[in-house]
Amino acid sequence: MDDVKALVFDVFGTVVDWRSSIAKHAAAFGAEQGIEADWTAFADGWRGKYQPYMNKVRTGELPWTKLDVLHRMGLVELLGEFGINDVGEHTIDELTMAWHYLDPWPDAPSGLSRLKAKYIIGTMSNGNVALMTNMAKYAGLPWDVILGAELAQAYKPDPKTYLTGVELLGLYPEQVMMVAAHQNDLLAAGAEGLKTAFVPRPMEFGPARKPDPTPDPSFDIVAADFRDLASQMGV
């Protein structure tokens, strides 16, 4: 573990609470438009479009398309499913930007600040660079560097996403630790030689849908939150 120079983070769900944040932004949109709906279900529905739309890129059905654009495609589909019609293009653009302004889990900003004192900290998200940059300023996330899918033109868990980040850092895979609340993300990074830290976020999908809490035995670290991660990493 002494070789680790950089920690790179999954963001949606691991660093920020997308579900309550998107529900909040969607509720504000509803109030403005005079529409009533279950906005938490709306948030879940929107996130439900995430993997299917990325799959269109992964399979080649779509050429490389950044996440902002996939979010917008999913939103248009979702609005139809909710029976919400007659929303202007500009309003759809604005609501799409909700993903740039997500609230962090309470331990994230302080935990990241501690880790930054000793390590390079960066994003390793499927979110595009502008999304990550705007979110960092909004949520107080002190990244040293924005990496991830857009720079590799490949969505996680494609090995190219992780390895492009490692290459841009000028490091070897074993000098980089992937941090995520999602086991499949860590398994994919670990298969490329990165170190792995699992930080479960049991409330990511709300109280009714708990993710599997049992960590794969291959993970290098299991931490309760980012403050615990910082302590385990010696800062």
Add this chain to the structure above:
Amino acid sequence: MDDVKALVFDVFGTVVDWRSSIAKHAAAFGAEQGIEADWTAFADGWRGKYQPYMNKVRTGELPWTKLDVLHRMGLVELLGEFGINDVGEHTIDELTMAWHYLDPWPDAPSGLSRLKAKYIIGTMSNGNVALMTNMAKYAGLPWDVILGAELAQAYKPDPKTYLTGVELLGLYPEQVMMVAAHQNDLLAAGAEGLKTAFVPRPMEFGPARKPDPTPDPSFDIVAADFRDLASQMGV
């Protein structure tokens, strides 16, 4: 100017004083190796290799090659010119890394911190991502995002370098301001529609070689240093 959302910076010479920093690192190398030389002339000589080696990439004589590797090629040539032989490969690697650890001009960290409160601030350098990331931690440069040549696989003043950065920010060119001490860099950015801020650094090349201080009339802002730039940008 109200439309500007992001400021992107040339780094070598504009944000950091490469000349005295490289002379210092080279002198430390000399002391370790028991070699005497004019280390300021060594710094000037090394920087003198910069444009010729980037030209090899620009003309296609070399495929895309990141600046760390070009710096190393230039160093090997320079050591020969200084009659310094028998230096091990690992020592050459280490000395190449000197470019990752350059001291800022005194006004840079505080001026950037002020600008960061209102704007996205990023690098728009020919230096590679790892170089910029390590330098930021060493010199206290609070970048929101690392952009530049490596992400475009093109060296400034190629329009692609600037336009790739603008695209990654999700902005229009007129929402991005290029900041540099070098007029050719600003003219190239301005030709692509970016706003421009000229911050002369008369001591970049030492007391004997003063760059032309007369700003091109097309520049949107001329500032004495980064604190003055922050004031002119309303922060």
